[in-house]
Amino acid sequence: MKKVLVITALAIGAISCGQKNNKADVAAMDKAAKDTANFTTIQWIDSVADFGTVEAGKKVEVKFRFRNSGNKPLLLTEVRAGCGCTTPDYTKEPVAPGKEGWVTGVFNSEHQMGTVHKYIMVKSNTSNSGLEGNRLTFTGTVNNNQKLPEPVKVN
Secondary structure, eight states: OHHHHHHHHHHHHHHTTTTOOOHHHHHHHHHHHHOGGGOBOEEESOOEEEEEEEETTOEEEEEEEEEEOSSSOBOEEEEEESSTTEEEEEOOSOBOTTOEEEEEEEEEOTTOOEEEEEEEEEEESBTTSTTTOEEEEEEEEEEOOOOOOOOOOOO
C-alpha cells in the first residue's frame, strides 16, 4: 500500500505545475510504470472507432475510453499517433481502480483521400498491454469533392 501511495504521489507531482515535467519527474514515472509489483490491468471500452465520412481538410476527433480493471493506480506512460496527421491527448493523472479514463485523437484530413486506417499506440503500467502497448484504431472516409476536368472529345 505504501508503494502505491508513493507512485501515485510521484505521478501527481509530475503532472502538476502546468504539465511541464522535468527529466527527473519523467524518469520517476517511467520507473514506477515499469515496476511489475505495481502493474494493474486495463479494459478498453472503446478500442475501435469509425468517424464516418468527412470532407477533405476537416478535423475529426475520435475518443477511446478505458477502465482500470485492476487494483493499483493505472498510469498511461506513452501515447503516440501512428502518423503526423493525428494529434493524441489522454488522461494524464493516475486512474484509480474501477475508474475510467480516455484517449483522444484529432485527425486532420488534409492531404488524405478515400478510406483511411489510422492508429494510436498506448503504453501503460498494465500486465495485459503487451510489449508494444495497446493499439487503438480508427477508420473513416475522406471525401475530396474536387471535380475532375471534363474529358476532351476527339472527333
